[in-house]
Amino acid sequence: MKKLLPTSTAGSLPKPSWLAQPETLWSPWKLQGEELIAGKQDALRLSLQEQQQAGIDIVGDGEQSRQHFVTTFIEHLDGVDFAKRETVRIRDRYDASVPTVVGAVSRQKPVFVEDAKFLRQQTSQPIKWALPGPMTMIDTLFDSHYKSREKLAWEFAKILNQEARELEAAGVDIIQFDEPAFNVFFDEVNDWGIATLEKAIEGLKCETAVHICYGYGIKANTEWKKTLGAEWRQYEEIFPKLQQSNIDMISLECHNSRVPIELLELVRGKKIMVGAIDVATNTIETPEEVANTLRKALQFVDADKLCPCTNCGMAPLSRQVARGKLNALSAGAEIVRKELSL
Numbered sequence: 001m002k003k004l005l006p007t008s009t010a011g012s013l014p015k016p017s018w019l020a021q022p023e024t025l026w027s028p029w030k031l032q033g034e035e036l037i038a039g040k041q042d043a044l045r046l047s048l049q050e051q052q053q054a055g056i057d058i059v060g061d062g063e064q065s066r067q068h069f070v071t072t073f074i075e076h077l078d079g080v081d082f083a084k085r086e087t088v089r090i091r092d093r094y095d096a097s098v099p100t101v102v103g104a105v106s107r108q109k110p111v112f113v114e115d116a117k118f119l120r121q122q123t124s125q126p127i128k129w130a131l132p133g134p135m136t137m138i139d140t141l142f143d144s145h146y147k148s149r150e151k152l153a154w155e156f157a158k159i160l161n162q163e164a165r166e167l168e169a170a171g172v173d174i175i176q177f178d179e180p181a182f183n184v185f186f187d188e189v190n191d192w193g194i195a196t197l198e199k200a201i202e203g204l205k206c207e208t209a210v211h212i213c214y215g216y217g218i219k220a221n222t223e224w225k226k227t228l229g230a231e232w233r234q235y236e237e238i239f240p241k242l243q244q245s246n247i248d249m250i251s252l253e254c255h256n257s258r259v260p261i262e263l264l265e266l267v268r269g270k271k272i273m274v275g276a277i278d279v280a281t282n283t284i285e286t287p288e289e290v291a292n293t294l295r296k297a298l299q300f301v302d303a304d305k306l307c308p309c310t311n312c313g314m315a316p317l318s319r320q321v322a323r324g325k326l327n328a329l330s331a332g333a334e335i336v337r338k339e340l341s342l
């Protein structure tokens with residue numbers, strides 16, 4: 001993409017209230033059967049239009065066809081029993097009732113490929129598609145079959161690679177893997193987390209990205225953030241290895257976070273999706289606030305490698321707030337683009 005500072009989002013955007021309960025994670029669908037399929041497509045169109053009207057350059061589906069960024073993908077796989085639930089501690093942070101891996105995991109058919117084709121038909125803009133990363137997938141399950149986080153992660157990486165290759169063939173320009181778990185399990189990330197991610201992108205010619213954040217603006221995450229001290233140095237643990245990896249882009253939480261911005265120097269050379277929108281507050285950033293975050297990042301990211309983005313998904317926000325934040329992101333990026341062209 002030629003445009004300087006192309007804007008994008010981390011992925012999810014709010015769903016219309018006729019499709020699912022607003023401002024809720026894991027919100028149940030309000031439609032069924034054929035109506036649900038058509039409703040998801042209509043919501044995707046709306047979500048795309050909102051991104052376009054806000055002037056977002058790299059667009060997505062707003063994750064309108066999935067209930068949750070991890071579980072919806074897993075629901076389509078064999079080897080996982082959704083009726084057999086166990087309580088596990090997710091990302092060392094909060095307990096949740098999750099499905100159980102009961103046998104060998106496999107993907108019998110594509111999960112999101114038809115949705116991606118549909119999005120591709122709607123726009124000629126570059127499109128980005130998000131998938132959960134292997135480590136975040138295993139962290140959202142109870143495993144009674146492999147009994148090894150690493151083994152299960154490698155199996156998921158193979159499955160993700162199958163899906164990613166088909167998404168690429170469907171015309172997706174950037175495939176992103178969501179790995180919030182990378183901010184928690186540093187030893188595992190360095191031992192096998194990044195390696196499994198590289199397995200997931202094996203053979204792809206499109207651009208690839210990893211999204212590493214401090215989570216949605218839900219209570220468990222905001223409470224956790226309060227315990228992290230004055231400086232959030234989690235990225236420092238994994239950036240050196242990530243810098244050496246084959247991943248093209250890294251999506252990070254920057255705005256209103258306590259991440260020391262100079263840590264970005266550790267991944268110099270990668271394209272960076274700089275989070276310039278806080279998803280944990282309903283306060284809409286001013287364009288100047290967005291511009292400020294981007295200016296700080298530009299000290300450590302080359303201008304041709306910086307993509308202004310949101311800190312994380314905006315699924316739990318109201319549509320009105322999300323629209324305001326998308327507009328602010330565009331306007332803030334434009335301020336800095338003008339400065340750079342002087």
Ligand SMILES: [Zn+2]
Pocket residue numbers: 010180211212213214215216311312313
């Ligand atoms: Zn996120």
